[in-house]
Every structure is written in structure tokens, then in C-alpha cells.
Amino acid sequence: MGELPDPAGDDHAVLPGGNMKHGSKLAAATAGLILAGSATMTGTPASAATNMKGGPLPAGTTAINILNLNDFHGRIDTDGKGTLGKNFACTILTQREQLGAANTLTLGAGDLIGGSPFTSSIQNDEPTLDFLNAIGMDASAVGNHEFDQGYDDLTQRVEPHADFEYVGANVFLKGTQTPALKTHKIYDVAGVRVAVIGGVTKDTPNLVEGAGVANLDFIDPVDGVNRVANELTDGNETNGEADVLIAEYHEGGPFSSTTGTLEDQMKVPVFAHLANDTSPKVAAVLQGHTHQAYVYDVQIPGEAAGSTRPVLQTGQYAAAVGKVQLGYDAAAKKVVAYNATNIPATAPSPACLANATYQSAAKIIDDAIAYAAPIANQPVGKITASITRDGADDRKRESALSNLIAQQYVESLNAPGRDMGVDIGVMNPGGVRADLPFGTDGTVTFAQAATVLSFGNNLKAADYTGAQFKQILEEQWQPAGVSRPFLALGLSKSTTYTYDPTRAQGDRITGIFINGAPIDPAATYTIASSSFLITTAGAAPDNFGTFLKGTNYRDSGLVDQNAFVDWLGDNSPVAPPTVQHGVAVLNAPATVNYGKTTTFRVEGVDLASAGAVKNTSVQVSIDGRTATTAKVSSVRVAGVPSRDGVADVSFKLIGKILPDDSPRTVYIKIVAAPSGTTAWIPVRVKG
Template identity: 30%
Template sequence: MHTRKTSIARLAGGAVIAATTLAIALAGSGAATAAPPNGPNNGGNIPNGPTIDIQLLSFNDFHGNLEPPSGSSGRLNLPDGTNTDTLKPPGVGGVEYLATHLDQARVGHRYSLTVAAGDLIGASPLLSGAFHDEPSIEALNALHLDVSAVGNHEFDEGYVELQRMANGGCLDDGDGANNQNSCPDGSFAGADFDFLAANVVYEGTNETILPAYSIENIKGAKIGFIGMTLEETPDIVTAAGVAGLDFKDEVETANALVPVLKAQGVNAIVVLIHQGGTPPSSAAYNAACGNGAEIAANSPIIPIAKNLDPAIDLIVSGHTHAPYICNIKDPAGQDRLVTSASSFGRLYTDTNLTYDRRTSDIVRTSVTSANMLVTRNVDRDPVQTDLIAKYKVLVEPIASEVIGSITADLSNVGNAAGESPLGDLIADAQLADPSVVGAYATPQIAFMNPGGIRTSLTYSASSWGELPGQITYEEAFNVQPFNNYLVSLDLTGAEIKTLLVQQWTGANASQNKVLQVSEGFTYTYTGTTVTSVSLNGVPLDDNATYRIVTNNFLAGGGDGFSTFAQGGENVYYGGLDIDAFAAYLTANSPYAPTPLDRIIKN
């Protein structure tokens, strides 16, 4: 029985500031020049005393994927150039199989810890999302997870809800209001593992909303874990979810905690961080830097890793949903491993290290890591199977309802210009939603962020025995799982053009985010220059005011689209985005894909 545990240590509110000066001195100042890391070997200290071998199993970006993910979400590249669809049975992932693989990996390892790097919940399939992700926390408890950093999606329903995930308790949500139901069994115990948020503090204070670090003591071998999310979290989550919080610099936060841990006799330190790198899309699941998985030079994890205190021995990362194991030199010039295990429970990272009892530290040269596939050719874990079965019964009345039909697959993948068939449908649904009108004019243009369209609609899919082409509420929910609200507001023509340019510049320069737009709104662009913008065939007037609709994430300036928040006037909140999507699909079934001619790239 995996019992709830309490971390040995908790950070006092002022400790971050108190140690910052020392930490910066240790780590050095100034941003390092970002370059692709390479090299297969680690440097570091040599063992000089009795040692203990410790296994560290890690994963990231689980996103509530209890059942085996399907389509591209259940696929990874293999070294031979094929993908995991060629396996028998095909595909990877599913918490029943992840649990079995982790149990098998622990065999022969007397001392083993399991950790994660955030986004364990949020943007989850309906089976978990319908119950505020309580099922995922229960599943993670059963996986014997010890420690996790928080990610940006842990804030999807606000930091108070995140604290409930950690500590337990029930929501009074009207027993299924908005197709969600907290505590269907009457109670929720919360996480058995430590949720860490070292760089998230209450606004104007140094008090973290959750513990900043935890210390695991294995037969006297103490390992400290610092957990953080990316500093840019407020830019990529709903503003209301992080209101009243400050997100601190990752490097300064972690380096400030090094002397705090050392003062408690902890020299072995691991950072769990929800920020990552981007290797080539063709990279195999097990590729290492120096062997086909060099992460891009502009990857945000590189300057972070280059400036984290040399006393930190290992970095477990996430956020980019990519698989990699890379060495990045620390400020002392020594190689230090940075790992990431893709997403959705398709991989886990198996890291083995030696702890030197005389130095109370990890022997850097001993650290080895490998990403391991979560194949589906093993027995399913019975505890996880029972948990899934329980919630499938509870969710069935919501999930199985057929809400409409489609005539062909609707992909969420954009064409060369960035426009996708599913993006068109969602933007049109938002524009048609009457809940956003209120006392103001009917919206003329809808904008949808591509990252909020989490999966495609597949004609042949049939989770509940529905006919080909029929779409259930569960399928619709999996496309838009955030329960965002639709928001209407006024923007000038000039502001809309600025908005379009923000798709490729500023925060989106390294990873473009092409907004999906509603029927009647068209534009062309070359590079980062918008060459024409029209509404119903009439060029946009820079000085005219247009009523637009979007979701509350974008309306708050999310994904780097600051113009929504800075320029928007007469803001009015409507209903949930999933309700608008479901209603539009019902009213327009059978729905056929429309021509991709709204966004033109020259």
C-alpha cells in the first residue's frame, strides 16, 4: 500500500531571497550563448568512498491519459525509420501499461524513486477531465510517484484547484455542472506524492503556493528535488488561473535553493523543470544528443541548463512533448544530463546513478539514462484497470452521447499556411455562439489558438459503439478539454493586423502559432509580413472597430498575443467553448470539411 507521505523539508517563505545573492555568485551571471549540446559522456567527481546505487524513473506531460492514447498521440518514431504503429500490438502509452513497465523496471533495483516534470493533469481526455482530473491523481498515486514539479497545465483551473489536487477535498460543483463532477464517490484524498512549485509565489511575497523542494532519504543517502514550471506560464494559461501569483526566474530560483539544501546536508540535487527543448521531429524515441537528437539552439532549456548551479547533478525536463537525453555543460564546464520522456505516458526515462556516502553526493560520471517505450505487449496493471473501469461507468452518460456527425476526418494539423480543417470548424462555432453577444454587437471574426485544439476528429473512430462519422461528446471534449470561456471584445483593424503579426514574432518567433479564423475573414502573408486582410471581401479599415470572439485564454493575452488584452474594449464573457463547439456540430451535421482558403501564404 502506497501511503501518503510528507516531504522531509519545506521551504520557508523568505529563503529564496535570502540565498539569491550567494546562488548567483555560485552560478555566474549573464546568459550563455545557446548552442546545440552534444557529447555522450558526463564529467564530474570520482567516487571516493562507500557507494549506493539508486534508480530514478521519470516521465512528464501525462495530461490525464489514462486510456491508451490513439492516433499520433499514441505514436513515436523508431530507430529504423518506422513508428510504433508497426509494433504488435501497435501504439504506445496507457496508464495500465505504464504501471506495469515501471514495476518491471524496478525489478533488481533495491532503491528506486519515481519523479515527474509537470503537466500531469490539465488538457486531459474526458475520462479524467470530467472529474476535475481526480482520476489521474489517483492513478499517479497507484504508480508510486514520489515527486513532481507543477507544469503550466496544472493551473488550468486555477492555483486553488491545484492546491486541492495536492491536498485533497471536494468541490461543490453541482454534481455534474458543466459536465464535470468532483468526488463522485464522496471523497478525494489528493496526491500521495509531493507537488513542487519553487518559482511560484503569492504576488508580492516570497511564499510559495506549494513546497519548493523535497528531500528523499534512502538509507541515509539524501537527494534533494527542486520542482519548477516555466517562468512564462502566465503567457500560456488563462489569466484568471494565475491571478495573484508571481512566477520567478527558473535559474535564480533553483540556484538560491542550493545553499538551502546544502545547509541540511544535501549535496545530491535534481531539478524537475517544466521547460524543455526541441529535437528534430524525425528523432527516434531513444536518440541521444550526438546521435540524432540534438535539440534546437533556441530551445529554452539550454540557457537554463547552462546556468544552473554546478552542484545540481541532473535535470528532468518536459513541456515540449519531445524525447531526448542530452548532455549540456554546467557553469563549471562539466557535462550534465538533461532528459525528457515525450508525453501522454508513451515513454519513461530510466536513470541510474551512484551516490557516494563520503561526499554525500551523486557521482556525475555514473549517471546513465535511457528512454524506454511503454509498449502494450505487457499485462495491464489490475489496479489501473479497475480505476479506469470505475470511471468509465461514471462518465458514460456524458461521454457516449452522440452530438453530431462528420463526412470525413477533420485534422487539427495545419497546411503550409497554418490553416486546419478542424480549426475552421471551431472558429466558425465560436462565431455562431449566441452567448457572446450580450448587450454588444454580434461578433464578426473569431480567433482560435492552434495549441488549444488538442486532437483531430476521426471519421472511423467509435469509442462507444457509435456509427462511423458520428461524434460523441467525449470526442468533442478531447478536442477542446480546457473548459475555457468564450469572450467577445472590440479591436480596431490596426490592432487585428498587429495581432496577426504576433503569430510569427516576439514570443512566437521560434515556434509560430497561426491563429485559426472564422469564415469570411481572410488574409495573405509573406514571411512575417501581412500583405492583405479582408472581411467578407472588404479590406480591413485600420481605424474601424470590429467585434471579435475568442477564448478567455487568448483574451487574457495568452500564447504571446498581447494585443487581445492591451487593445480589447467592451469585453463580454459568454459560455464554455466546448458547449459552443458541441452546439454548432449538432446544428450543422453532417459537417463536411470546407476549403482551406482563409489563410494564404505566399
Template identity: 35%
Template sequence: MPAIGRIRTITLSTLTTAALVAAGCTVAQATTTPEADAESTFTLDLLDINDFHGRIGASSDSAGAAVLAGAVDQLRAANPYTLFVSAGDNIGASTFASASQDDNPTIDALGLGGLDVSAVGNHEFDKGFEDLIGRVTDRYAQASGGDGGDYTLGANVYEKGSTTPALPEYALREVNGVSVGFIGTVTEDVPSLVSPSGITELDFGSELEAANRVAGQLSDGDDANGEADVIVLLTHNGSESADCSTIASETTSYGELVREADAQIDAIVSGHTHQSYDCQIAGPDGERPVIQAHQYGTTLGKVSLEIDEDSGEVVSSSTELLALTSQDAEGNWQTNYPANSTVQQIVDQAIADSEEVGSIEVGKISEDILRGGQPSGADRGVESTLGNTVADIHQWATSNENYGGEPTQIAFMNPGGLRADLLYGEDGTVSYKDAAEVQPFANTLVTFDLTGAQIREVLEQQWQPAGSERAKLHLGISEALAYTYLEDAPVGEHIQQITFNGEPLDEAATFHVVANAFLAAGGDNFTAFAEGTNHADSGQIDLDATVNYFKSHDVVTPAPLGRAVLAGTEWATVTLSTSEVAPGEELEVTVSGLAEGAQISASAFAGTTEFTDLPAADAAGTVSFTLPVGDDVDPGDYELIVSQTQREDIVTAFSVVAAQPTATPTPTESTSPSPDFS
């Protein structure tokens, strides 16, 4: 598909002068170049979103598509010289109302809600390239009434083995006589983020090279290849940090992009990492706005560019992040803008259409089953009960008595494939919709063989390559597998001991494993999975496997944490009142060096004595308890094991010694008093 740009014109003779400040707005930094005559300038406002992920319905801090469109309406009314743009991932990993209908409601809502242009994100490739340039592009054209390619900009996406653009590289808009060009790029890591089978005919090149190449083209004076007075980069890439100084100096491909993108690029709108930041960062020719507007329609970014009408030059800029929702005094979420009624109808219909199938009960849970981090889902680099539970489900699905293939022994689950928690709610009921929102990608389960050495390599690859968006991605693992690790270690030396069914993993042996199709193909930089042998489609979709698991279990309990344990026992000190104790006596135990409020457990005598309800550590980081030694305990050497979730056990030895017999008094002869003859 050739790179094409289309000009849409915005011309209005007057501007509305009313000032609007949304609740929760925070004004960031501004930069100014030498001032132009105030009467010859106008303000171009760029409203931006990223990582919307089909959140069409309102939920807590996610405002929903109707309020998002309503906010754009209100801000356009304040300044008609306004464009609404996206940095990608509008669809994919969506909530059930959208995902159950192939994200068509999201495309319709954004198109009718006034979205002008969008970069393509990695999730736009979830259903493959042909779906993207066919159904998705056509749907955007139908909803917006314009060119659908303007919503899939990707200047660094090429036909395989060439530098021929596979997607439109840029789109043009004319605002008050000034040409505004938007260049779209997407993270070069797309091949590791989507199923390889859907992008076999594509290459993903350098964002920096593509951005600078197209920026040069748009400013070379040749009308035949498109010209723009103002250039904006929409990049589906971002920083893991929300700190502007950190972003300005980070040694990642994104840091390089924001610093070295062509001086003709006046602003950079980012996505992918779901962060909130609005910065002014130095480029080749002074500072320029760099912004990312969080995720899921919680926030609307705003870049204001003051433009000289005669020259088309940007003379100053400022940025804001506008909260679309806020909490009242009772903690209830409320929207900060009115809903767009047309988009609300789309949302209502989509929700209604999804409710019938989504409301079917599939099972029950005993308590919340959560993703990693605080709040849940915030950290993909830590172990989670949901990750381990889903791994257990996948392993069960490919090993139970109804499974016709070779039973698997181990399962793995990637944290990025978990998009919602399973919450207990009122009675633990899990609906089809709840299950679908956890794993919305409809991945097939793939079985294959790995050696023990390859399993070690897989676990090492949780620490991602230098320059990756996330430093670590923690895999959920099924019950039989466990390991200890060092967080700070050289590459290839993080994983310490690995056990399988409680015994050291035989690294020369071969194990039959299962993972979703994304992981099995080496997604998320887990290349060792792709190097396995005998890959085979199990014939099961991850959602179907989950539903069947719930049907086969009366109540599903969360898989425990602690399958991955931080190596080392320096996290606490265990002190015994004595190292030797007799049956019937007691040991006083003190555990110190803990964080205040930390919970521990303990056991002794091969688990026959357990302490599972010890008090939390006090302000000094100490927990004390008494270990009774029964009268019937045989003399010998024993161990006290002190445990904390996700840490290596501390084992302290003590001895039970035979009780000393009670001394029997030695009888003495009675001395009769001598008779008194006095």
C-alpha cells in the first residue's frame, strides 16, 4: 500500500474565546521562541489519547467513549482550531463489550466521536495485517466518512525485505490556512508483541529513521510528496518513567527518538507504556512538547501550539493532561465532561449486544485473583496469583482425562496477556464476560517440548533485553515448577535453583509444555519458546480452556504466590532462646529485621507443628512466638523453618535432648539419740 496523505481543511473566521478548564487538569511546562505579533498568531490545540484498548463503557477512572467524545466536543467549542489524535492501541486487549464484537463498536465510537488521525499500535496487529488493512481500515472509513488509512499510520512498517511502506506514513490537515502533518510510527518490538503468523509479510524498522525521513519529505518544498508547516509525531512508543528529566536522558530507543527526531517535528505524542507525562524535552533545535496521556480513556492530553499565521512557524507551546473523571469525597468516580449522545448510543447498543452471552455464569472463585503490582496490573515484573492460576488452567486443559493429546507437564503465562482481574464481588460468581476480559486475545494453546536447559533459558528471559520497554516480565508458571532467583545479577545468572515436583530440575531431560500461541512463537522476547520442538496446536482457545476449567471445579481458588522465590535468607534473623531443649519444654523464637507489618509463618518437626497466624511484625520489625516441644518428641536434631511469601525459607537447627532424670534422694541411717543417764 503506498504512503499517502490526505488534506482535510478546518477554516473558521472567528474563534470562541470562552476559557474552559476541566476538573483535575494540571498545567505542565511551556516553551516560547521569539515572540511574533500576537495579532498574527492562532492557537492549534491537539487533543490526544493513547492505549484506549476498547474501553468504550465507563468504569471507575475510565470515562468511556461517549464522555471522551463529549470532552473533545466541549474543547473544540472553546477553540475550533482543534484536532483529536491518537498514538495507537485504540483496539485490542479490549473490554468485553468491544472485544466480543471484534472491536467494531470502538472503531465506530472513535470515528463518529471526531478522531482525526491515529498512529497504528502493536495491538492493531492482533488479528493480523490483512484484518488491519481490510476490515479495520474500511470500518474507520465508514465511521469517520474519510480515509480509513489515516487511522493506521505507520511510517516504519515495511513490506518484508524492503523499504516499501506497507501502511500510510502520514496524514495532512489544513487548519486556518496552515498545513499540519502527522507522522505515525510504532515500536520496533511489534514482532515480539503479536502473533508472528499475522505479520509474516512485514518488517518493522527504526522509528527514528522513519520519522526523520518523512519529516524531511514534508518540509522539502516539493508539493508532490506532501508539505506541512507544522509536523507532529504520533509514536506508539513511550517511557517507563513519568519523570521528565529521566525521559530526557534515558538510553532507550524512545529516549533517542524524542531527543534526535528531526528539528522540523514540533511535538511528539506518545503511547504504549501507559504512563502519564507532559514534558518539554530538548531536541536538535530547542525544547518541544512530549506527552503521553495514561491509558483506557482516563485522561485526555492537550498540546497547544501557538502558530504564526503568515509563516506557519510554531512560536510557543504548552501541554496539559486533562482528567476525564474524578473522585468525590466518598471515593465515587464521576465524569468531568458531558457525554456525546451519538457515541453514547453506540456504546449502549454494544453493551446490550454483549450482555446476553456475557452474563452466563461459568463458575465461582473463593476470593480475588489478581494481577501483579499495586494497584493490580500495575507491575508486570512481579509474580501474581492470576498469572499462576491461568498457567494452572492451561496445564490442566492440556493434561486432563478428556484431552486427547500427549499430556503436558508445565505451563507458562505471559503477564501482558492478562488484562483484567477476577474479582470475588458479592458471591464469587464468574461470568463469561469476566473470564473473557482476563484473556481477550483468543489465543490458541500450543504444546511443545523444551529441555530443562531451555526452561532455565526461558526463566532467564524474564529479564528483558536492554532497551526494552519493560525491564522484566514475570511469567506465571504451573504448580509443579518452582525456582529461586536473584533480582540483581548479570545477564544469564538470575535463576538459581529450579525444581520440578519438588526435585531438582533435570536440565538434560525433555518436558512437554504448553503456552498460548503468542508465547509459543517467542513473543515478548521469550525466544527460547520458539526454539522448542514439536509445536502443535492443542485445538483449544485460552478462553474455552478457562470456561471448561471452571465447569470442572466447584470453586476455583487462587494459585499461591511463592513459585518464584527471591534467593537468599538475609531478609530476617531468627534467634532461639536456646539451641537445646528437652521434651515438654519450650523454645522462645524471635524473628527480627522484618519490615513493619510483614507477615511470616513457621513450622517445625517436619510440619507437624505449624504457625500460620502469627502477628504482623511490630514497629521494630520483630515477631516473637513460643515453640512448644511435646513430651513425646524423640531426642534428636530438628529444624525450625521460618517462611515469608516469595522469599527463601530460613532454616534454623536445634536439638531435642533427653530429659535428665530427677535425682532420687539417698537414704541415710537414722541416728538414735544416746540414752541420757544423767
């Protein structure tokens, strides 16, 4: 497998022949590697031809193999032993030996670095880049996290450190048609010219610090990939030609193969666009960004029925290796068959342990662990039970850990000597990168705490009106067409709200209470968060555009990671929050009539994090008078967001609590037991 050089730095030009960037090195390094066991093809594959369903490619075709990963996020080590990285390294090398190194490309779909555990982040992810170099990465799409420290850092530090190519066909210098990155790379795989074209989510400016990408434009990734695909197949050798095209997208669908079908994914505009509108000239569509694992056969629009291609994402953190085999027919000049699956990463085999390439990769991990250990292993506090997100990367539901961090923001910024007058703490779910496990005795190490908040943002505060805060909560429902339709904000103890998910976009929040009192739309409230959300520059962070409209912005001078570590120590032992801050109320009454039955439904009283309290009942009172107690069913209601813990409330008010037709608004108060989740519904009482 050889890389075809681009003369004069032209990313589109191709010359015959080529130098061996990784192929010859790895062919030698992996020679004689004994397979730990052959993997069966269990996924649902795809390509512009016949899905072989794990069977051999047709005789006479040239095998073009791809080993793929996405959203690695520097997970060379999470347990002090490097288990994740070492498992992944062995799986890659074993699969490459099985497939044949000369016919195999090792590729990525972005976010290989950024949002990383302490072992990698303490050295600015350089150990991860060294590790990826060692295992023989050939190319990767850029992800939004590759831009975490800005475009200059990517091009002047990250790219020179990587032996592999970062590609992004939809990133341009601002206001121009000049690509800001290499759009693609072409490799000679057994005499076949294979182009790897990259695309990153168009939403990148909303996902990173705005100043770092202020001089860039991010267009639709499908448009970027298709433009390059057309150039590489237009018959003009001067702008480059390729025989097989591979799209690497840092963008994807919101479901895994266990939570959604292809039909479910196709209902999501961003996934349908990637799958259906990518040029039919592209033989395989590889994805990332959403941390989901799936393999689908997708019909290529405009092609004969049954002409499909693979659409694949491997999940996250190198838990699996994506494996795609394409059968290229030189006479027909096209891909005619394929297989695709995800291979779970497994523990190193004896053959790997004896292999020089594996040993080199493992040493990089061990050296990084040793470098970090003096700081990483220091205990900084205690917890009484695990404090987690809802799932490894589920941002669709409120979590105990996000709420805990939001509360920590308030307390850190209101501490004596700082006294910034914060009313509300807010945490964006994508900024929470790891859980806090209880372990054997609840001890939290520096590395564990630092990995939770790995970006090193400053803590800031700004002032917003009550109406603006309502709009911030409305913006949890993301714009149409994005891959994550809901981003659940973590909130401090002071804040609760109700919503109706059946209402129109921008009008779903039905009530907000700060310290038990209804919010005043015209009053001013001080909100604390990281500098990612509390910002005045760039695009809307995570599409929360109202954060850009505050006043009196001020910087605490605290780095979020350090503040969190200090707060854990000062408040140990820390217990996981149990209260859900956002509760859905459906068919909420506007009035309560004496002698008539009032009914409504409450959904989502249970916080959905690991080990969270399951509520059994809700007590319902009106203006301080108990009306009824209703049973809570521990079920999950599908929707945006999904909601855990449901109660159907019904009561009849007998005996006056107010004069007839009183104009005063009173509140139905709902308190879930045993968690204490609380919600209020404003009503008028009628005689």
C-alpha cells in the first residue's frame, strides 16, 4: 500500500507510483503476527454493489480494506494500565495481518484527540498522536475537537506531529473558496487509486471556542465531499483522479444499532443527508461525532435496486474497529462487492505481546501513564456513591454529574472573597467527559476529577433577564437537522422548570422557579458557567445563541478543572444529586374548579443517571393544601427528551381555599418521593 504524492503540494494532483508512508513499514512490522482468532462478519454491510454478508469477495476482484475508528478522544488510558489503548492496538494489528497490510488502510472519522483523559491531556494529547502514529494511521477526517485549541494549533502543532493526514473538504478560509486543510489524500492500494475525502460537522463553530475558528467557514460536509468526488472522477489528470472514493465524515446519526433501525436514522435529516446525498461515486460512507455504533446497507439513490454501500460508525473510545472490505473490479472499473462490520476490541494476544509494532504502541502508553502518575494518583476527595452521566455519552437527558458541576460553579463563584452573586449554575453536557466511579472506598483521584472537565475552560459569569434564561432553556431543543436533537443542561439546586414537549419549538418551557419562586421575566439573574457557554465571541455555543446576549460578562480567573478538584476536596464526601430539575407536565390545567375533577400527567420525575433514586409517588398540593398522592411508574417515555418516571394525577377540590373567582394565581405543587424532585403549575381557582 503506497501513498501517491501530490506534486507542489497540490492535494488534487496524482502521479504514478508513490512513496510508502505506512504500508511497507507495517507490512514488515506485522509479518508473522499470529491471529488471535478470526472475526465473523456480523454487521449489515454496504457499497455500490453486492453485500457479501461476510462471505469472500468475488474471485478476480482486488480487495481494498479499511480499518476505521472515530471519536477516540485520547483514550489511550482510563484505568492506569492502558487497557483501552492496548486492546485497540492489538485488534488493529490482528485485523491488518488477517486482511493483508498491503491492501489495508487505517482511517479515522475525527475527534481522535480532545476531550481526553488525564493521561493524554496532561501532555496536550501528544501521547495519543504518538500512539496513532505507532499503530499506523493513514488518514482521518478532522473532527470538531481537533479545533479545540484553534486552527493555528491544528495546523502548526497537531498536523506536524501526526504521521497521518488530516483531511477536511468542507473547511475554507473565511470568505474564500480556498481550502483551509487538505481536502483528501490518495493512496495506491494494490495498484488501485483510493481517495480518502474528509468532512467535519458544519456545526463546528458552535462546538469550540469561537475565536479559534473565527477565520474559517464550515460548509455542508456533503457538499464539500461531493465537490472533491466530482474532481477526482472528471477524467482530468491535472486535478487528480481516483478509482475508489471513501468518505470520512465527522457527523452521524443519533441511534446505535440497538436503539434504532435504519428507518429510524433516516427520519433524522442529518443522517439521511449523509446517507442519501453523498455522491454515488463514493463506495463507503464512514461516520463519527455522535458516538454511536451501527453498520447499515444503504441503497444508493439513482442506482439500480440492490446497489448499496456501507454506512458505518464504530461507537466511541476505540471500543470497536470498523472493518470494511471492498471488492474492486478492474475491468468494470468499480466496486462490485463488499463486507462491513464492527469488530469489538479485545485483550492483547500472545502474538501481539511479542510483536514489535504492538510493543512500540504499548510503550508509548506506559510512558504516558508513568509521566502522569505522580499527579494523577493523588487523592483529592471522596464521594458516597458513583456520580455519573446518563450512559457513557448520552447528552439527551439531565444527569447527576452535570447538575453537580452546575452547583459547584455557583458555590465556587460565590465563595467568600469572590462573591460574584451567582443565581444559577449551568453545565453543557458535552463538556462532561467522564463519570466519577465509587471504586472501592469512594476515593477520587486528581486524574479522575480532571478528566471529568478536560478542556481547561475558565469559569465566567454574566447577567441575563428571566426571559433570556427561558430562551436558554428552550434552546435545549436543538435546531432542525442537527445530529443531537436535544442537549440537556445541568442546573444548580436553585433552578427547576416545567415543560410540555408537545408544544411548538421555542414555546415548550411552561414554568421556571428560582429558589422556589417563579422567575420574573424582566428581572436580572447572574448565570455561571464555563467560558465555552459564557462567551461574547464566535458562533452560538452548542447552538445556545442566547448566551451571547448577556451583559456584565466577567471572568472569575478560575480554571474549571482546578475549581472542580478544589471543590471536591472542600466538600468531601460528596453525594450524587437525586433531584431532576426539568419535569414534563402534559395537559396542565389553567384553572381548578371546585367539585370538578382535575387531571394531568407528569413525566420525567426520575433522574436517569446510574444508581439514581426511583420515585414511587408524587404528593400533590394546591396553595399548601394536600390534594392527592399519585403513584409513579418507573417507565421511560420516548421523545425529545425521553423521560423517566411517570405519574397520572387526578383530584377533586372540595372546600374553598379562596374566595370564588379570585384573580389570584395559586400553585399546584408536585413533590416526588423519595428524591424530592419538585414542580409547580400556576392555576386559577374557580367557584
